[in-house]
Amino acid sequence: MDLDAYIATHVGQWRRLEELAGRRRLTGAESDELLDLYQRVSTHLSVVRSASPDPSLVSYLSSVLARARHTATGSRATTWRDLGDFFTQTFPAALYRTRRWWLATSVGSVVLAFVVGAWAVRHPEVFTQQMTQREIDAYVGTDFANYYSEFPHHEFATLVWLNNAWVAAQCIALGVLGLPVLWVLAQNVVAVGIAGGLMVSYDRGALFFGLILPHGLLELTAVFVAAAVGLRLFWSWIEPGPRSRLDSLAAEGRTAAGIALGLVVVLFVSGGIEGFVTPSGLPTWARILIGVVAETLFFAYVFVVGRRAARAGVTGDVAESDQSASAPVAA
Structure with a gap:
């Protein structure tokens, strides 16, 4: 797989997911978009790991997905x-x-x-x-x-x-x-x-x-x-x-x-x-x-x-x- 071409094709989706994951509040449409992008980027991560496991890229995508998961599921602070x-x-x-x-x-x-x-x-x-x-x-x-x-x-x-x-x-x-x-x-x-x-x-x-x-x-x-x-x-x-x-x-x-x-x-x-x-x-x-x-x-x-x-x-x-x-x- 041509890793550079793969990155060029999907980097826009990764950055968009990263942007949504960094927001404190999401609209209904943005929440739907985040979940859709989360599934897509999860697939991208699996492809990269199996075809061309570049450590820095794997780390980046894993980090983006973790933040997105946190945003989607939310957290409850201990009081x-x-x-x-x-x-x-x-x-x-x-x-x-x-x-x-x-x-x-x-x-x-x-x-x-x-x-x-x-x-x-x-x-x-x-x-x-x-x-x-x-x-x-x-x-x-x-x-x-x-x-x-x-x-x-x-x-x-x-x-x-x-x-x-x-x-x-x-x-x-x-x-x-x-x-x-x-x-x-x-x-x-x-x-x-x-x-x-x-x-x-x-x-x-x-x-x-x-x-x-x-x-x-x-x-x-x-x-x-x-x-x-x-x-x-x-x-x-x-x-x-x-x-x-x-x-x-x-x-x-x-x-x-x-x-x-x-x-x-x-x-x-x-x-x-x-x-x-x-x-x-x-x-x-x-x-x-x-x-x-x-x-x-x-x-x-x-x-x-x-x-x-x-x-x-x-x-x-x-x-x-x-x-x-x-x-x-x-x-």
Whole structure:
């Protein structure tokens, strides 16, 4: 194909499409013209790619088509109202809707942690197989407590936030596969159980719970929610109900993405507690009370705000206008 001749023949249409795509408002006739030119230029791009794939021309036509598509479909800017609706309706409704999953995950994980801890106390060889006696003495004596004051408060809070967000993201991202979620969750739960068992074995249980509970109540709840959402995502294509597997997975995936965004804020709060409250000089009872208050507020958020939103018809999914089309199914 003679590329120069092809350009000379069609460049007028490309420039006209570029002109229309750059306008903020179009008349009815101009809108029809834009759609017609969009189809024509799409064909031109396909011809160029197959017959004479000049990189600069392909890039130019792709850019023009992208701007034209944006003009034709329009866009909706995110507003403060959207953000407010997310945290007062969408996110709490999604948490309430999935409550049975994450409550069951929470109870099962806590029971497993205590079982592992009790088993480790009765089998102290599990500690000596992983650590030397000197390392055990250092961990129990100073390292466990020093962990929370090793870095400046703001740096430690940020590190904790990023680490916990990574664990939560893994649980949700791996949800489609199912078993990896259980593996990530089990690793964290078993680690907490063994650490608790070690501290209890050396009569440092009060210190362990005094440092874990202030931030751990909310932090672990967020991780359990993430794991449950991941497992629900897995179940959505195993047992899709009346919907197709793809539609079921898409719907739960959108909800999971929203919950993941909300958990970033929850983990930010727990990270702030771990960075500033846990290592503070406050009495143990006061630090634990702050953790209990934070956990209580979270449950109130779910079962008061979330329940109200769910009863109003909010599902936690994105608005219907933002969803992809799906085929109708029999009831």
